[in-house]
Amino acid sequence: VRLYKNAYKKPANFPPGPPSLPVYGAYWLVLAKAYNNLAAACIKFSNEYKSKVIGMILGTIPVVVVNDPYLLKEVLNREEFDGRMDIILGRLRSYWKKLGIFFTDGYFWHVQRRFTLRYMRDYGFGRRDESLESTVAHEVKEMIDMATNGPKYPAENDLVKGDQIYLPHFFAVPFMNGLMHVFTRACVPRQDYHILWTTARGALRFQRSSNDFGAALSFTPWLKDFLPEFSGYKGLKEGNQCILDLFTKIIKEALDTHDSSFNRHFLDVYISKMKEEMAEKKRTTYSVDQLALVCTDYMFPTASALQSVLSLLIERLLLHPEVQDKIHEEIDRVIGRDRLPTIDDRSNMPYTEACLREIMRIETLVPLGVPHRAMVDTKLDGYNIPEGSMVSLNYVTLHMNKEIWGDPENFRPERFIVNGRLQLSQDKSLPFGAGRRLCAGETYARQALFQVFAAFMQAFQVSTIDGKPYKQLAPRIQGIITTIPNFWIRVTPRK
Numbered sequence: 001v002r003l004y005k006n007a008y009k010k011p012a013n014f015p016p017g018p019p020s021l022p023v024y025g026a027y028w029l030v031l032a033k034a035y036n037n038l039a040a041a042c043i044k045f046s047n048e049y050k051s052k053v054i055g056m057i058l059g060t061i062p063v064v065v066v067n068d069p070y071l072l073k074e075v076l077n078r079e080e081f082d083g084r085m086d087i088i089l090g091r092l093r094s095y096w097k098k099l100g101i102f103f104t105d106g107y108f109w110h111v112q113r114r115f116t117l118r119y120m121r122d123y124g125f126g127r128r129d130e131s132l133e134s135t136v137a138h139e140v141k142e143m144i145d146m147a148t149n150g151p152k153y154p155a156e157n158d159l160v161k162g163d164q165i166y167l168p169h170f171f172a173v174p175f176m177n178g179l180m181h182v183f184t185r186a187c188v189p190r191q192d193y194h195i196l197w198t199t200a201r202g203a204l205r206f207q208r209s210s211n212d213f214g215a216a217l218s219f220t221p222w223l224k225d226f227l228p229e230f231s232g233y234k235g236l237k238e239g240n241q242c243i244l245d246l247f248t249k250i251i252k253e254a255l256d257t258h259d260s261s262f263n264r265h266f267l268d269v270y271i272s273k274m275k276e277e278m279a280e281k282k283r284t285t286y287s288v289d290q291l292a293l294v295c296t297d298y299m300f301p302t303a304s305a306l307q308s309v310l311s312l313l314i315e316r317l318l319l320h321p322e323v324q325d326k327i328h329e330e331i332d333r334v335i336g337r338d339r340l341p342t343i344d345d346r347s348n349m350p351y352t353e354a355c356l357r358e359i360m361r362i363e364t365l366v367p368l369g370v371p372h373r374a375m376v377d378t379k380l381d382g383y384n385i386p387e388g389s390m391v392s393l394n395y396v397t398l399h400m401n402k403e404i405w406g407d408p409e410n411f412r413p414e415r416f417i418v419n420g421r422l423q424l425s426q427d428k429s430l431p432f433g434a435g436r437r438l439c440a441g442e443t444y445a446r447q448a449l450f451q452v453f454a455a456f457m458q459a460f461q462v463s464t465i466d467g468k469p470y471k472q473l474a475p476r477i478q479g480i481i482t483t484i485p486n487f488w489i490r491v492t493p494r495k
């Protein structure tokens with residue numbers, strides 16, 4: 001009985017929060033289902049317990065949620081919070097090993113994150129690069145052609161019907177092929193786009209099958225066998241498999257044709273380094289499985305988050321038609337119709353750029369971030385945080401803070417514009433996090449979002465299927481990222 005009691009006992013001076021019930025995680029399951037909005041539930045607890053930091057025991061894991069814009073920045077900048085949880089959500093992706101970037105920490109994570117970012121850069125990732133930009137431009141042209149001239153290959157019929165297109169997947173290919181180009185110096189050709197769409201569907205299914213805490217599965221792993229559908233396990237496993245299958249095949253080809261004397265692309269650079277380390281050292285962080293997970297970790301958000309951001313933005317345009325008019329005015333004035341927008345245009349198109357920033361503020365894509373882990377016993381806001389605690393950051397408390405934004409509930413891109421220019425100092429949002437765990441794809445995400453969105457808006461006027469503006473927003477699906485149900489819209493080529 002004592003053992004049992006201790007399992008639920010909160011550590012001394014642990015942040016206040018809801019009591020732990022002696023039913024493993026079931027409480028959590030109910031909570032998650034009842035609210036369908038963990039970030040809002042945590043803000044409620046924060047108010048109820050009058051504390052910026054709340055603590056609870058979920059399953060057997062101490063969980064801390066930071067509900068304050070300044071404290072969350074503090075956590076992001078303190079190295080002892082750089083750890084990640086060893087949860088089922090991470091393992092089920094990677095042959096039950098700890099691999100990749102997202103869910104690893106310590107030396108392994110440091111080496112792999114640094115190496116991949118350093119060498120993907122040589123192939124255009126995370127900086128300005130003409131060959132990557134023209135690759136994305138080519139893919140954008142195909143995307144626009146699909147809607148302007150109709151489907152060319154069978155799979156396109158799922159996404160384009162007459163003058164209607166299906167979101168979010170309509171947007172997926174340019175983002176994904178841009179990254180493919182970084183990995184392999186080649187794109188998946190249009191006749192094979194269905195491979196990318198299958199992957200994008202899988203990635204979105206994964207995102208929607210869990211939530212920021214890894215859902216009840218993190219705390220009560222047995223749910224996976226007991227309730228595979230309800231717990232999200234099936235969706236996670238199958239969603240992940242799509243991406244893993246894609247890269248397993250591509251990596252095998254790269255390995256079979258590898259020649260250390262000439263690196264053709266990023267995969268070759270990685271394989272060369274792996275072979276070198278294996279020959280010299282007994283232990284190495286490089287492996288074929290790790291390469292598959294690195295590719296997965298970069299492709300995963302590329303195939304799910306980016307198309308979702310654009311879909312959320314399109315939804316706002318359908319709610320506020322004047323925003324669309326302003327975007328069109330800016331595009332016509334700065335670019336005209338004779339050439340595609342480029343990343344150079346970004347600085348001359350403050351309104352379009354501000355729309356992207358505003359959608360990522362108002363719709364915190366990852367409301368509780370990717371959970372961190374306290375790597376030592378430490379303190380936060382006067383409370384004790386034991387080693388091994390899960391530390392989640394409630395970004396909604398930053399993005400919807402009244403003191404910082406004045407009118408956080410309004411979609412108002414103008415808030416970032418001063419005297420006709422984009423004022424970056426006005427953008428206090430942190431959609432990509434900060435510190436050493438900063439989103440590894442931020443630069444690519446911002447550049448590609450601009451390139452794809454601006455070109456799409458240059459080509460089309462968007463409207464609802466019945467032609468009437470939306471009166472309200474769709475219900476949110478709270479998974480790991482925030483999404484809305486897939487939807488059709490009408491596109492009219494602009495003359």
Ligand code: HEM
Pocket residue numbers: 101102103113179297298299301302305306309360365366369370371431432433434436437438439440441442444445
């Ligand atoms: C609008 C789109 C995106 C948003 C809002 C976003 C946001 C985030 C956030 C909040 C984190 C967690 C930061 C933390 O742990 O404190 C993260 C991590 C990460 N993101 Fe993104 N992301 C986006 C797109 C991308 C893209 C396109 C890529 C890859 C090309 C990417 C790759 C990663 C990786 C690898 C990590 C893990 C970093 C680490 O643990 O060291 N993300 N992202």
